[in-house]
Amino acid sequence: MSVSPVREALARLVATGLVTAEHNLGYRVAPLSADDLKDLVDTRVREEAWALRQSIGNGDEMWEGRILASLHVLERLPRENPDDQTLYNEAWEKRHSDFHHALISECGSKLTLAFCENLRDLNDRYRRLSLVLEGGARNAATEHRAIAEAAIERDAPRAIEALSSHYLATAQYLLETYAE
């Protein structure tokens, strides 16, 4: 493989914020920082809270169905990689992403959805790091179910509260661990 396609791929990663570029100095993995994580989680909670509220207002029974379907297949897979505990279970990661997307998918704004997807990609690096550190102590499955149920019952405040604390818990753990 030549440099051209690699550079194209890097250019895309720069656009998402996962990689930084400086002219004549090449590309670098974007650094992680506590400030970045705080901004990331706060912004994500704000955006997804709005998107979830809109979806609860707009979504029909098909939307409810998609939430239940994505939650179901998510619960049928272990979060850990069965073959190698040090690796991620990419299939679970995909389904996890799909579940969260389903929740906000009926918000009515493509731009907001694209932004949320971008924020998820940025956040994933921190979340995966947290996963390694806490070793799956928290029960994410219970939290997912709580969010889904509140959303389907059209209880926006409860759904948003459940989603927010779901996002905040992971970040909080990481921030406290690194504060030491």
Place this chain on the structure above:
Amino acid sequence: MSVSPVREALARLVATGLVTAEHNLGYRVAPLSADDLKDLVDTRVREEAWALRQSIGNGDEMWEGRILASLHVLERLPRENPDDQTLYNEAWEKRHSDFHHALISECGSKLTLAFCENLRDLNDRYRRLSLVLEGGARNAATEHRAIAEAAIERDAPRAIEALSSHYLATAQYLLETYAE
């Protein structure tokens, strides 16, 4: 100039959403549409309203100074290009962008600021089109001053109302013109 740097530039435009790409079919100018514009303006009003409110809460006297300075230099330049009425006055465009950035610059979230900048870039195509059509009938200068004054007086609701209607007016004109 070779294809490589052109492709890199196009890749960046794809990232902002101004250009679309399809594998083996090349790049295209992203289409304009009424739906896109509605989403764009709604999202932008929501994001900038939040960012302005935060800035009004966080901003110090230096922030106030930057708003006044950017408004001042904006008012000292004509919106139209003095040499050719069919061209834009790029210097004015730059100062206009700087003014709007100054208003929200103290919101405290880099991610939100980056998103707002992206939305501004996307919106500019529609705004410039509107500029040609309405021929500068509206008095943007008065609106800018109203936003700045409300912001500096720390009147968040009034500032947000002024900013929102400033953004909505341009879009509304364009949507109505094309609805015919």
Place this chain on the structure above:
DNA sequence: ATGTGAAAAACTTTCGAAAGTATGGCAATA
């Protein structure tokens, strides 16, 4: 020891051409 400057090495970017892919035209067939 410390700093300076030139030369070499390593790396990034750009280039022109080759390889690969889609589109349009044309002849053969129904």
Place this chain on the structure above:
DNA sequence: TATTGCCATACTTTCGAAAGTTTTTCACAT
């Protein structure tokens, strides 16, 4: 006339090398 399949053409992507830039090395002078 309409449809199919093939070929030529135009375009997009990828390649390997050349050109350009930054970093390191090392001799020399302070």
